Amino acid sequence: MKKILYILIVGIIFFSSCQEEEREIIDPNIDNTIPKDSQLAKLMRNVVIHDGSFDDIVDSGNCYSINLPYSLLVNGEEFIVNEINDYQKLSNTDIIEIQYPIVITMFDYSEEIISNDTELKIYIEQCQIDDEDIECIDFLYPIQASTFNNRSNELNSIVLNHDSEMYLFISKMDNNISVSMNYPISLLLHNGQRVDIQHNSGLLEAISSVASACDENDK
Incomplete structure (x- = not known):
């Protein structure tokens, strides 16, 4: 009987010490x-x-980006954007038209389907100049x-x-x-x-x- 009681007491102490260790791991008073x-x-x-400014030459909004791949008309010719490096081939003097629908990723990684320029403009206006x-x-x-x-x-x-x-x-x-x-x-x-x-x-x-x-x- 004494042996069983001893085991129970040791078990309780061990369990309590483990709980205390858990509390210490992320105690609010500890630096981490x-x-x-x-x-x-x-x-x-x-x-x-999510920084969406890498494709601003196309979508004019720094708080979202257009999901790849998608199509553009650049100076009247089809242009497929397959990777981020493709934006380097575009110039501010190009006439760029987005081929809808597109999917955009917002600053919080949520996604939205955009069907036309009017819908996209709503999101452009929500973006801050200084993000x-x-x-x-x-x-x-x-x-x-x-x-x-x-x-x-x-x-x-x-x-x-x-x-x-x-x-x-x-x-x-x-x-x-x-x-x-x-x-x-x-x-x-x-x-x-x-x-x-x-x-x-x-x-x-x-x-x-x-x-x-x-x-x-x-x-």
């Missing part, structure tokens, strides 16, 4: 937790926001993140493989869910330099230092 409304969360979102996207730095994937539900004490791990997944992950932050990145993670600067990050303060500093250092595509 990212509050929903923090400056870091906002900057991370702006890094992974929020940070073009000088990129996340290198895969990245592992953790969430801890403060109500259910449930700890989960998620692997992010693309900017769209990171954007959705950040956008779904909840006050009841503690979120943290599993460091180290790596970033790629616009000059090709790779930077390895070990904690939140390093990530905040890396993004902040280059947030306005370049403007790759916007017109």
Whole structure:
């Protein structure tokens, strides 16, 4: 009987210690937790926001892009846009007509079907001249993140493989869910330099230092 009681007590202590370890992993007082409304969360979102300015010569909107492939009439001749490099073959002096329908990807990675110039103009007018996207730095994937539900004490791990997944992950932050990145993670600067990050303060500093250092595509 004493042996069974001893085993039960050890088991309870072990379970309690595991729960405490889970809490410590992303405790709000620890540096690696990212509050929903923090400056870091906002900057991370702006890094992974969809930048649609690379095809502005065609669609005149920096907050969305046209999904490839699609057709144009350029100076009266058919032109198929199969890849991003094809935009380099176009000039501001060309007469460019989009062949509808097209599908566009918005800043938040949602997609819309556009049937004519009138519909496209609505989206053009929604775009800001100075968009929020940070073009000088990129996340290198895969990245592992953790969430801890403060109500259910449930700890989960998620692997992010693309900017769209990171954007959705950040956008779904909840006050009841503690979120943290599993460091180290790596970033790629616009000059090709790779930077390895070990904690939140390093990530905040890396993004902040280059947030306005370049403007790759916007017109």
